[in-house]
Amino acid sequence: MVSEKFLEEKQAFVFELDDVLYPEKDYLLQVYYLFAQFIEYGEQLNATEILQFMQEKHLADGPEDIFAQTAAKFDIPLKYQVNYDLLLQNARLPLKLLIFNKMLNLLQEVVGKGKQLFLFVAGDPAMQLNKIRQIEWNGLEQNLLVYFAAEIGEKPSAAGLELILEKHGLKREDLLFIGKEGLDRECASNAKIDFLAIDKLLQD
Structure with missing residues (x-):
């Protein structure tokens, strides 16, 4: 999981959605x-x-x-x-979408420590918002701020992460992006912020 070092040092955590917080x-x-x-x-x-x-x-x-x-x-x-x-x-789904257990624990830790929580989501905004609304957030939804790459700059553009930094008064070293290998890692690199791959987190 995310080390205590990150949980203490970082002020904000950014997550992709599909196959990061829940299985698409x-x-x-x-x-x-x-x-x-x-x-x-x-x-x-x-x-x-x-x-x-x-x-x-x-x-x-x-x-x-x-x-x-x-x-x-x-x-x-x-x-x-x-x-x-x-x-x-x-689609109105028959069943709620459930967050990976390890990610739910992490989200709860982040909120419990008073840190900021963002989603930075690729894909069609209408479809992604529909998914977000049907995830079982366990009360975490009130702490979420959502940004859509399609409305700011498609990954690997740094525009979305730059907007989050600017709009919320954060420094680059304050932010950790948790996403998938490939475009998410490139996006974090282009914005010069730290990145953690979901594969590593879910395997730990």
């Missing part, structure tokens, strides 16, 4: 379930078979082109792309 598949698999149910109602196709196909494709290849592959497999009219996209963005 927990959102997507519920979207697939809702879409399969919708198609069963609209086209009299078997929702269970559609869902199984979408789950297997996701686990094998990730979420890219899931609709196109599912439509081809089950001869689903392409007009339903709109419905799928709307579900991705605005």
Whole structure:
């Protein structure tokens, strides 16, 4: 986990969202379930078979082109792309999204020590906000300030982190960014702030 040194020295902690605070598949698999149910109602196709196909494709290849592959497999009219996209963005999930236990403990420690807590989130802001609203925050939501990279500067641009520093009167050494390897690390490097990779935290 994050060392006591960081928890004492840093004044603010910035987190990415997907696969950092919670597993993104927990959102997507519920979207697939809702879409399969919708198609069963609209086209009299078997929702269970559609869902199984979408789950297997996701686990094998990730979420890219899931609709196109599912439509081809089950001869689903392409007009339903709109419905799928709307579900991705605005779905009301059957189940709350749960934060990784280790990350929940860390968030609680950060708040308990009176430190500032930020989300700096990549992706479509409407969809990401929909996810944020359906996460079980255990009361932490009142301590969160959210910034969307798409509205400031896409990663690895330092613009979002620079805005957080400026707007909240923080120094570079005050901030720690916890995210994924790749763009998040580059973003932190470009802003000259410390970075911790989620893979390391979840494995510890």
